Amino acid sequence: MSLYEQLGGDAAVNAAVDIFYRKVLKDARISRFFQGVDMERQAAKQKAFLTMAFGGPNNYSGLDMRRGHAHLVAQGLDDSHFDAVVEHLGATLKELNVPDALIVQVAAIAETTRNDVLGK
Amino acid sequence: MAIIELEGKSYPCEENETVLDCLTRHGVQVPSSCRAGVCQSCMMRAEQGEIPKAAQVGLKPTRVTQGYFLACSCKPQDDLRIRFPDAEGLRMGARVVGKELLSHDIVAVRLVPDKPMDYRAGQFIRLFRDGGLSRCYSLASVPVLDEWLELHVRHVPGGQVSGWVHGDLSPGDSVQIADSSGHCFYVPDQQDRAMLLVGTGSGLAPLYGIVRDALHQGHWGPVWLYHGSHGSKGLYRVDELHELERQFANFHYVPCVSHEKPSNGMRQGMVLDVVAGDHESLDGWQAFLCGHPDMVTLGKTQLFLSGVSLSEIYADPFVAS
Numbered sequence: 093m094s095l096y097e098q099l100g101g102d103a104a105v106n107a108a109v110d111i112f113y114r115k116v117l118k119d120a121r122i123s124r125f126f127q128g129v130d131m132e133r134q135a136a137k138q139k140a141f142l143t144m145a146f147g148g149p150n151n152y153s154g155l156d157m158r159r160g161h162a163h164l165v166a167q168g169l170d171d172s173h174f175d176a177v178v179e180h181l182g183a184t185l186k187e188l189n190v191p192d193a194l195i196v197q198v199a200a201i202a203e204t205t206r207n208d209v210l211g212k
Numbered sequence: 213m214a215i216i217e218l219e220g221k222s223y224p225c226e227e228n229e230t231v232l233d234c235l236t237r238h239g240v241q242v243p244s245s246c247r248a249g250v251c252q253s254c255m256m257r258a259e260q261g262e263i264p265k266a267a268q269v270g271l272k273p274t275r276v277t278q279g280y281f282l283a284c285s286c287k288p289q290d291d292l293r294i295r296f297p298d299a300e301g302l303r304m305g306a307r308v309v310g311k312e313l314l315s316h317d318i319v320a321v322r323l324v325p326d327k328p329m330d331y332r333a334g335q336f337i338r339l340f341r342d343g344g345l346s347r348c349y350s351l352a353s354v355p356v357l358d359e360w361l362e363l364h365v366r367h368v369p370g371g372q373v374s375g376w377v378h379g380d381l382s383p384g385d386s387v388q389i390a391d392s393s394g395h396c397f398y399v400p401d402q403q404d405r406a407m408l409l410v411g412t413g414s415g416l417a418p419l420y421g422i423v424r425d426a427l428h429q430g431h432w433g434p435v436w437l438y439h440g441s442h443g444s445k446g447l448y449r450v451d452e453l454h455e456l457e458r459q460f461a462n463f464h465y466v467p468c469v470s471h472e473k474p475s476n477g478m479r480q481g482m483v484l485d486v487v488a489g490d491h492e493s494l495d496g497w498q499a500f501l502c503g504h505p506d507m508v509t510l511g512k513t514q515l516f517l518s519g520v521s522l523s524e525i526y527a528d529p530f531v532a533s
Contacts, residue, residue, distance in 0.1 A: 102269070110521050117517060131512040135522035139270070140251040149248040156245065 095147035095197050099190065105142045108184050113138045115180040122173045125164050145181060145202045157208035165211040174210060178202050214288040218295065225288055231256070231267075232283035242283055249285035256283050261292035272523060274395040303340075304329070308385045309360055314448040317367045318414050319378055320352070322360040323389065331355060331392035333421030334500070336528060338390035339363065339373065347373040350418035350502065350528065351392065354425045361389075364417035394418075396500060396528040398426040404433040406497045408520075410483055410511055412440045415503025418528065420449060422500060427460045436464045436490075440483025440507070443472040466490070484511050488518070495519035501527040 100107075113134070117123050126134065144150040161169065178199055185195045206212075216223045216234055225234040232254050235242050244254040249269060258279040267286035268276045280297065310322035331337070333354040340346040353362040367378045381387070396418055407426065409419040416439050423437050441447050444467075453465040454477070466486065467478045474480045481489075484507065491497075499520045501511045508527050515525060 106523075110516075113522065114517060117513065128509070131516065131522060131525060131527075136250070136252040138522075140246050143246075143248070143250050148250075150250065151247040152245075 095194065095201075096143075096149075098194060099146050099198075101148065102143075104188070105139055105146060105148065107188060108142055109135065109138050111187055112142065112180055112184040115183060116177065119176055119180065122176050125167065125169060125173065142181075144205075145198050147197070147201060154205075154208040157205055158211055161209045162211060169210065171206075171210065174206055215291045216288065217291070217293040228287055230284055231281075231286040231288060231292070231294070235283065244284060247284045249282050252282060254283040255280055255297050256294050257281070257297050259293045259295060261288065261294075262290050263292075264289065272395060272526075273399040273401050274397055274526070277399060278395065280395075302391045303388055304391070306361070306387055306389045308381060308383050308387060310383055311381065314364060316445050318364050318446075318448060319367075321363045321365055321377060321381065322353075323363070323387065324360050325389065329361070329392060331361075332397035333425040334397035334418040334528075335392040335394040336418070337361065337363070337392050339377075340388040340390070341373050341376050345372055346390070350394075350396075350415075350421070352417040352420045354421055354428065357424060357428060362417075362421075364414040364420075366414040394528045396422070396502065396526045398422050398429065398431070400426075400429045400431065402433075402498075403429075403431045405431075406433050406494075407431070407435045407500070408487070408491070408494065408497050408515070409435070409437045409500045410440075410487060410503075410507075410515075411438070411501070412483060412503030412507050413446065415507075416449065418502050419500060420453075423463070424456070427456065427463055432462055434462050434464065435460075436466065438466045438468060438483050438487055440468040440470060440486075440503070443469055444475060444478060447478070483507065484514055488514065491518070493519045496521075498524040499526065501525070 117126060140150065144152055181202055182195050182199055185198060214225045216225050216231060218240065223234055223238045232242055232244055232247065242254055245251045258281060263279060263281045264286060267281040271280055305326040306323040308321065309324050312320045314320050331351060333351060336348045336350045338346050338348050349363040349365060351361055352364055353360060365374050365377045368374045409423060411419045419437060423435060426435060437453065439447060447467045450467060457463050457465050468483045468486045469478050469480060470482050479486050494515060497520050499515045501508045512525055512527060516522060
């Protein structure tokens with residue numbers, strides 16, 4: 093069974109998205125990067141991100157990641173902010189009682205996007 | 213083989229091909245990103261034809277009922293006529309049958325379209341002035357309750373359309389409108405759910421429609437409507453809304469004034485602050501926000517952080533001009 097299936101697929105993403113994004117918005121270290129963004133579009137983006145991190149279907153390329161975050165890198169997005177997001181991702185899954193072994197795998201997938209997101 | 217019709221042209225779709233792949237193959241530009249039915253960038257709308265269920269997974273119920281779908285996950289079995297989601301609706305004529313001053317700077321305009329228009333309370337239509345100038349206005353009317361379309365138009369200083377509406381436009385006049393759109397309306401999928409509606413100024417219009425629509429469709433969960441304005445002269449339909457409170461025990465109407473001492477039954481403060489004071493947690497609620505763009509933007513974040521799910525926040529920012 094794939095990681096995505098073990099986590100519970102689309103239903104797991106739906107359960108996680110509100111919890112995860114609330115943590116992100118409440119975090120003063122990173123909330124400014126999300127200000128002024130339309131919430132409905134943002135909801136879809138967060139779902140897309142979580143689906144990818146959960147090992148689900150996606151066709152994001154490194155180039156998409158670079159393009160999508162370039163304006164944030166220009167505003168100072170760096171490793172500390174990336175770490176904060178990964179931290180919230182882990183905490184969200186813990187809250188949903190996902191086993192640690194799976195959380196490690198999700199974090200590892202998220203980690204693969206670091207250089208593209210940060211434009212390195 | 214299904215034929216896809218878009219903007220008057222036909223595109224044959226191969227066996228097992230998605231709408232997105234088919235259009236792209238024919239050189240039609242369609243915005244897309246994840247191509248996996250998640251990011252919703254490639255959302256389109258069907259005007260005719262059967263949409264496979266898989267193409268509507270994850271869309272809000274208000275989108276599903278209007279035939280929206282994701283082009284990247286849509287493998288059509290039958291012919292489809294589709295359009296881009298923000299394509300303008302059909303234009304039609306309408307007659308002005310009423311005009312009523314609601315507050316010092318807002319009038320209600322009642323229109324009867326030349327042919328029956330399918331719409332839902334809370335959606336908006338485009339109103340044209342001669343010469344192609346037009347603005348969007350939300351519908352305060354409810355199809356089953358009102359024989360006309362009702363718009364609430366605020367007089368914007370120097371506004372070319374609102375100035376004309378407040379000035380020259382009179383009952384008996386013929387005008388042009390374009391078909392309804394927007395996804396801010398009531399869907400009776402969970403009638404015990406708590407609903408919160410927050411509006412400022414003429415942003416009350418869609419909420420006035422949605423509230424009456426929901427209550428008359430038998431919604432029995434609590435329904436809270438907050439209407440904010442600088443002063444009491446900006447509040448309107450106050451008597452009607454209090455009357456609705458008497459009629460429906462689950463309906464609560466809270467008029468708020470931010471820059472004036474409140475009188476009879478009003479509350480003082482910015483409308484979002486009053487909401488925050490009344491409801492500590494909004495977990496499981498559905499929320500509608502309409503009015504000043506700053507209030508709508510702030511409100512979305514505030515309500516989300518108070519527990520409203522991202523997928524349960526509906527807003528159509530009121531077009532100010």
